[in-house]
Amino acid sequence: MKKFSIALSVMLVLVTSFAVQATPDDDLKAFRSYFTKKFPNVPVADFINGVYAIDKPSREQWESFEEFPSYDIAIDNGKARFNKKFANGKSFASCFPNYKKGIKQNYPYFDKETGKVVTLEAAINKCLTDNGEKPYKWKKGPITEVGAYLAYLSRGNKINIKVPNNPDAIAIYNEGKKFFYAKRGQLNMACADCHYYYAGHRIRADILSPALGHPTGFPVYRNKWGGMGTLHRRYAGCNKQVRAKPFKAQSPQYTALEYFETYMSNGLEENGPSMRK
Amino acid sequence: MRLTARLLTSASIAAFIGCLGIAPGIASADTASDIAQGKKLAFNKKKGNCLACHQIAGGTLPGNIGPPLVAMKARFPDFEKLRAQIYDSRVNNPNTIMPPFGPDVILTDSEINKIAAFIYSL
Numbered sequence: 001m002k003k004f005s006i007a008l009s010v011m012l013v014l015v016t017s018f019a020v021q022a023t024p025d026d027d028l029k030a031f032r033s034y035f036t037k038k039f040p041n042v043p044v045a046d047f048i049n050g051v052y053a054i055d056k057p058s059r060e061q062w063e064s065f066e067e068f069p070s071y072d073i074a075i076d077n078g079k080a081r082f083n084k085k086f087a088n089g090k091s092f093a094s095c096f097p098n099y100k101k102g103i104k105q106n107y108p109y110f111d112k113e114t115g116k117v118v119t120l121e122a123a124i125n126k127c128l129t130d131n132g133e134k135p136y137k138w139k140k141g142p143i144t145e146v147g148a149y150l151a152y153l154s155r156g157n158k159i160n161i162k163v164p165n166n167p168d169a170i171a172i173y174n175e176g177k178k179f180f181y182a183k184r185g186q187l188n189m190a191c192a193d194c195h196y197y198y199a200g201h202r203i204r205a206d207i208l209s210p211a212l213g214h215p216t217g218f219p220v221y222r223n224k225w226g227g228m229g230t231l232h233r234r235y236a237g238c239n240k241q242v243r244a245k246p247f248k249a250q251s252p253q254y255t256a257l258e259y260f261e262t263y264m265s266n267g268l269e270e271n272g273p274s275m276r277k
Numbered sequence: 278m279r280l281t282a283r284l285l286t287s288a289s290i291a292a293f294i295g296c297l298g299i300a301p302g303i304a305s306a307d308t309a310s311d312i313a314q315g316k317k318l319a320f321n322k323k324k325g326n327c328l329a330c331h332q333i334a335g336g337t338l339p340g341n342i343g344p345p346l347v348a349m350k351a352r353f354p355d356f357e358k359l360r361a362q363i364y365d366s367r368v369n370n371p372n373t374i375m376p377p378f379g380p381d382v383i384l385t386d387s388e389i390n391k392i393a394a395f396i397y398s399l
Contacts, residue, residue, distance in 0.1 A: 186381045193374040202340040204329045 024163040024173055024263055031264045035212045039200065047213035048271045054200050055207050062275060071148055071221040071273040074228050078149030081142060086131045092146065095127035102154030104270050108259050109161070115168040117259045120147060121230055122250055138249035139236070144219040144228035144273075151219065151272030159216065159270065161263045172252075176260030179253060180211070185244030191257075194238075215262045217274035224277065231258055308394060315395030318388050325384060325392050330375065334399060342374060349399045360393040 022030075036044060042053050052059040082092045082099075096103055107120040118126075124146050125135035136143040163173045181192045194203065195211035202208075218231040225233075232254045236246035247253040319325040320336050327333060330342035339345075353359035362369060364379035378384045384392065 186383055187376040188381060189374055189376070198342050198374060201342045203342060204340050205338045 024170075027177065028264055028266060031212065034196070035199070035210050039210065045269065047210060047265075048216040048268050050213065050217060050274075050276070051207050051209040053213070054210065058207065058277070062277070065223075065275040069221065069273075069275050070223075071219075071228060071275065074145045074148040074219070074221065074273060075152050077142075078145035078147070078152075081146050082149055086128075086133050088131055090131055092124070092127055095123065095130070096150070099150060099153060102150075102157040102270065104151050104154035104272065105157040105159050106161070108255065108262060110164055110166065110169040110172070110259075112164070112166065115166075117169075117172050117255050119250065119255055119258060120150065121232075122255075124150075138230065139233040140225070140227060140229050144230055147219045147230065148228065148273040151270060154270040155272070157270050159262060159266050159268050161259070161266055163259075163263060172256045172259055173263065175253075176256035176258070179257045180260055185239065185242035187242040189242045191238065211261060211264065213265050213268050215258060215265055216268055216270055217272045217276075219272060220274050220276045222276045228273070311391045311394040312398050313395075315391035315393070318384070319392045319395055324388065325378070327392070327396075333396075346396055346399055349396050353397070356393070356397055359397055360389065363393055363396070364389055 032044070035047065036042075039054055046053040049059070049062075052062045085091050093099060104120055107123065108117045110116075111118050121138060121143055124143060125138075128135050136146075163169050179191070180196075181190050183190045183193075191211065194208045195214070199208050199210040215231055218234075219228050220234075221228050230249065232249035235254050235257060236249065239246040316335065319327045319333065322329075327346070328336040328339045330340045332339040332341065332345035332347075334347070349359060353362075365377045366373045366375035367377055376383055379386070379389055
């Protein structure tokens with residue numbers, strides 16, 4: 001009898017922990033099917049276009065912006081920065097040997113050595129400091145230029161983020177997932193409230209973009225900013241909207257969030273940099 | 278709690294005044310100005326910002342996250358239930374996107390009462 005109840009409780013524990021622990025792959029499938037059901041007329045590949053994937057009228061205006069995009073100059077500046085020699089004679093290419101084929105689709109990635117997740121911006125600044133150069137500021141300016149150039153070279157490559165079977169990687173992924181669904185700020189809203197449950201609805205005059213595909217177009221030139229910004233700059237803006245204290249760009253919180261959001265977008269094409277209103 | 282106390286006092290004052298047989302209509306004049314102030318508070322982006330999510334008569338560029346606020350007396354025969362919905366929407370729907378205006382002190386009790394009076398008039 002006792003043996004039986006022990007076996008039963010072991011079984012129960014196994015069953016419940018199985019039910020609770022959705023794998024990143026389970027999450028991705030559920031996430032994907034939620035959005036494809038919610039927007040049956042939007043081809044999956046089109047989710048890279050943010051709100052413009054789901055709203056015809058604003059799409060037309062956006063397409064006209066994209067004809068003479070304000071981010072062009074950022075790509076050019078980024079290319080110049082990328083090719084410029086550091087004081088030690090090396091250049092960015094020494095850190096990104098595959099840059100010509102495009103590398104953005106592999107960021108952010110989990111680094112086994114450090115047990116941390118590395119964003120493209122973190123890798124750009126690490127390249128600078130490893131070579132004795134001063135790092136760039138995190139949210140705008142030069143970092144978005146080098147980022148825009150690398151994104152541009154990655155256009156058309158499919159996002160390929162891995163969450164390896166490593167406790168640290170899984171913990172960071174789960175932290176990002178939790179962040180996405182957690183209510184915060186005085187207005188008590190989650191990323192998921194606006195970009196999952198109510199994606200496609202209007203908040204005042206703004207249509208809410210689906211979270212699927214969020215990272216593909218970054219860095220973006222935003223008319224409201226009058227310049228370029230990174231994904232973390234946008235995260236901070238969205239946190240402020242709900243009167244939450246934003247985290248720092250490249251904080252562990254936003255890095256985990258980016259890891260989650262980008263993993264959810266696996267298989268979609270890179271199309272950065274892009275224009276946003 | 279405080280509201281009930283206040284309602285009771287104003288009700289008893291009204292009753293008292295009513296007994297004296299003077300100035301009937303003071304209460305409704307009060308409500309009219311409450312409604313007008315409530316409308317301003319509801320539409321103000323830094324206050325209720327209800328238009329972010331609800332279509333409301335007289336407001337421009339409404340969002341469509343929540344239901345249009347129309348025929349509110351039919352929806353909420355009990356005024357107190359309407360006020361409670363605005364005070365803390367989580368009681369009815371724990372995962373609601375609608376901000377908890379009372380508990381998070383986004384609005385004061387008196388501001389919530391005025392907004393509720395306005396919404397009730399729709």
